[in-house]
Amino acid sequence: MKRILSMPLVAALAVAGSGLAPRSGPSEYPAHASAGQLTLAAAAVSADQAKKILGARIDQAGYLVFEVALYPEPGSEGTVSLGDFTLRQGADGTIMRASEPDVVATAVVPYPPASQPSIPGKVHAGTETVLVHESAPNPRSGVGTIEEVGVGPSTDTPPPPPNTAAKDRTRNQLEQSLTEKQLPTGRITQPVAGYLYFPKPNGRTRNNGFELTWFGESGQARMTVPPAK
Secondary structure (H helix, E strand, C coil): CHHHHHHHHHHHHHEECCCECCCCCHHHCCEEEEECCEEEEEEEECHHHHHHHHCCCHHHHCEEEEEEEEEECCCCCEEECHHHEEEEECCCCCCEECCCHHHHHHHHCCCCCCCCCCCCCCEEEEEECCEECCCCCCCCCCCEECCEEEEEECCCCCCCCCCCHHHHHHHHHHHHHHHHHECCEEEECCCEEEEEEEECCCCCCCCCCEEEEEEECCEEEEEEECCCC
């Protein structure tokens, strides 16, 4: 009985995240390339599609979404890590690495800026001018000014702290959705698929698409993924 129950646990530890159901084969994706005994396949996801899938416009926060799949040959295995994927746009574009779901969710729903702590005993200083008239002529008298400083409690009322509960829930829900649909990571022996979230490279999206590279244990798989339609 113990051996039977331990098998699902081992499988759960081997691959983190549920991801997506892989398509029937690498040729079902617009782009694919092989590295050793594994084949990488990918498709760009449009902003509108990502909004329907994830429930948020992460493109407006500066992120792109790609559906990515890895197909090991029968009897082979490999390790999947987010740090193994890079994205580049055009020949001279900046290289970007895949981002973690919590980073993306925070970019979409930022935390409020830290409020400035109030200063205990804050006081208000003011200046009052008084005219002084003297009957006797005196070069140092006549019309003069007396400067007085009044000290008292500040009249500036700090704004109340913002209600962040709703934003926190939205951010947490988005992070959960991003995590559940992300490409599973860990040791794989079967095809896996899921989404990767990349910061937008600098410059315009070009017709020649994006260069997606996977640095696997058995070599590099590099391909050009056409822009989403």
